[in-house]
Amino acid sequence: MTISMYQSSVPVFIRELEILSNILAKAASHATEKKIEETVLLNSRLFPDMFPLVRQVQIACDAAKTGAARLAEVELPSFPDVEVTFAELQERIVKTVKFLESLKAEQIDGKEDLKISYTQRNKESNFIGQPYLLNYVLPNLYFHITTTYGILRHNGVDLGKKDYLGSY
Amino acid sequence: MTISMYQSSVPVFIRELEILSNILAKAASHATEKKIEETVLLNSRLFPDMFPLVRQVQIACDAAKTGAARLAEVELPSFPDVEVTFAELQERIVKTVKFLESLKAEQIDGKEDLKISYTQRNKESNFIGQPYLLNYVLPNLYFHITTTYGILRHNGVDLGKKDYLGSY
Numbered sequence: 001m002t003i004s005m006y007q008s009s010v011p012v013f014i015r016e017l018e019i020l021s022n023i024l025a026k027a028a029s030h031a032t033e034k035k036i037e038e039t040v041l042l043n044s045r046l047f048p049d050m051f052p053l054v055r056q057v058q059i060a061c062d063a064a065k066t067g068a069a070r071l072a073e074v075e076l077p078s079f080p081d082v083e084v085t086f087a088e089l090q091e092r093i094v095k096t097v098k099f100l101e102s103l104k105a106e107q108i109d110g111k112e113d114l115k116i117s118y119t120q121r122n123k124e125s126n127f128i129g130q131p132y133l134l135n136y137v138l139p140n141l142y143f144h145i146t147t148t149y150g151i152l153r154h155n156g157v158d159l160g161k162k163d164y165l166g167s168y
Numbered sequence: 169m170t171i172s173m174y175q176s177s178v179p180v181f182i183r184e185l186e187i188l189s190n191i192l193a194k195a196a197s198h199a200t201e202k203k204i205e206e207t208v209l210l211n212s213r214l215f216p217d218m219f220p221l222v223r224q225v226q227i228a229c230d231a232a233k234t235g236a237a238r239l240a241e242v243e244l245p246s247f248p249d250v251e252v253t254f255a256e257l258q259e260r261i262v263k264t265v266k267f268l269e270s271l272k273a274e275q276i277d278g279k280e281d282l283k284i285s286y287t288q289r290n291k292e293s294n295f296i297g298q299p300y301l302l303n304y305v306l307p308n309l310y311f312h313i314t315t316t317y318g319i320l321r322h323n324g325v326d327l328g329k330k331d332y333l334g335s336y
Binding site for chain 1: 169170171172173175176180183184214215218280281295296298299300301302303304306307308310311314315317318321322324329332333334336
């Protein structure tokens with residue numbers, strides 16, 4: 001096994017989205033069991049000007065999807081932000097994983113020096129492939145998964161570090 | 169530039185610890201400005217059975233230090249968990265970065281298939297180099313940095329996503 005741009009991105013993203021899916025499944029069970037309305041958890045935040053849980057999950061999916069698409073130089077699939085239930089968030093994860101699985105190693109390997117430029121909300125961003133992956137996409141993905149975990153823990157959902165780390 | 173085990177670990181760890189240091193510096197200024205005792209922030213948690221901020225920072229340092237040492241097959245430097253101020257946490261980060269800087273690329277490159285085995289708290293762990301880095305060390309490091317950020321945001325410290333992502 002040799003580390004590569006593909007190995008450090010797509011399989012890691014898929015693994016992390018599966019972990020996110022398991023965490024959300026536990027949160028949904030907790031809500032049912034404790035008779036908590038799903039929307040209470042989905043709209044929870046760690047601070048008023050931080051994003052609520054539902055948005056954390058959407059952004060985690062988008063970080064993986066967008067990161068992989070830009071590195072592979074393929075069109076970004078667009079998923080509208082319409083989810084209002086845990087089941088719908090699970091569907092979004094499934095869609096994202098399906099897209100990631102459609103990418104082949106040779107589309108991403110060797111993209112260390114790829115120039116990546118895009119304009120988002122009137123702001124131009126310029127990256128190089130390797131730092132884009134290591135210093136932007138991965139930290140961003142982990143941020144939103146950890147924050148999802150933190151919001152749920154803060155609300156008393158019975159999760160542990162093992163749920164975040166997954167099996168290895 | 170080519171991605172490698174070294175490139176995906178040591179420089180990333182150093183960058184993340186510098187980001188953590190900047191976040192803690194902002195938290196310390198906030199405490200001074202608002203006349204909040206440092207220990208209040210240092211002992212804050214997102215939930216009673218989660219670690220407080222001081223421990224999150226210690227573990228972030230240890231995740232980087234231990235991950236790099238095991239991949240480089242060098243002795244683990246031991247830093248006792250004694251910090252009780254932001255200044256002391258900053259010193260721990262400095263010590264950790266110094267250790268990371270002492271490692272050379274050739275000590276870590278090519279360690280994709282390295283067998284890593286150790287016993288901690290009576291539990292034996294067995295890893296292979298590449299999944300150890302990608303699926304354990306990096307997610308763990310990001311977890312503790314994001315949770316530090318989350319605890320501080322939850323306590324009203326004026327931080328933004330830029331502080332977490334750093335410059336890129």
